[in-house]
Amino acid sequence: MKRHTISYASLFLCCILMTGCDAPGTAPESMEPVPLLDYEVPAGFPNIVTDNSQYSSSSQKTAYLHIPEGEEAVEFFRIRDMETDRLVYEGRFSETGMTDVLQADFSDLADSGRYRVECDKYGCSEDFTITEE
Numbered sequence: 001m002k003r004h005t006i007s008y009a010s011l012f013l014c015c016i017l018m019t020g021c022d023a024p025g026t027a028p029e030s031m032e033p034v035p036l037l038d039y040e041v042p043a044g045f046p047n048i049v050t051d052n053s054q055y056s057s058s059s060q061k062t063a064y065l066h067i068p069e070g071e072e073a074v075e076f077f078r079i080r081d082m083e084t085d086r087l088v089y090e091g092r093f094s095e096t097g098m099t100d101v102l103q104a105d106f107s108d109l110a111d112s113g114r115y116r117v118e119c120d121k122y123g124c125s126e127d128f129t130i131t132e133e
Contacts, residue, residue: 048077048104048117048125055130057110063117063125065093065102074119077104082114082127093119 050063067073079089089109093102104117112132117125 046125047122048119050117050125050128053126053128055128057112057130057132060107061105061109061130063104063106064096065104065119065122067100067102067122069100071121073102074121077106077117077119079106079109079115080118080124082116088115 047068048063048065051061055061063077065074065077073093075092077091077093078087079091080086081088088111089106091104091106093104096103104119106117109115109130112130114127114129116127
């Protein structure tokens with residue numbers, strides 16, 4: 001009887017060794033071909049750019065929208081208050097004389113706070129602040 005126990009234990013051990021367990025944390029090799037990922041990651045530069053990171057409440061406030069080549073322009077922009085997440089200003093882009101750049105003028109917005117410029121299709125600017133004089 002003892003002899004059969006050793007045989008079964010030996011058979012069990014051989015089966016485990018033949019299955020080829022991977023070390024913890026290693027991924028098993030795949031039979032699938034490795035995909036070719038050949039693309040460029042676009043630069044992290046926003047399409048809407050403010051003049052600077054801070055405006056005075058009484059100063060002229062503008063932002064510029066760069067329209068990528070071959071894309072259509074948008075007509076309207078919005079200003080979002082970052083503290084309340086509410087839209088506080090809406091305006092229309094104007095031409096700048098360059099075919100791929102539009103200007104957003106929001107000089108009428110004078111309330112102190114942290115904001116960003118947004119528009120459909122092209123996203124938003126970096127946050128900026130308006131401070132009292």
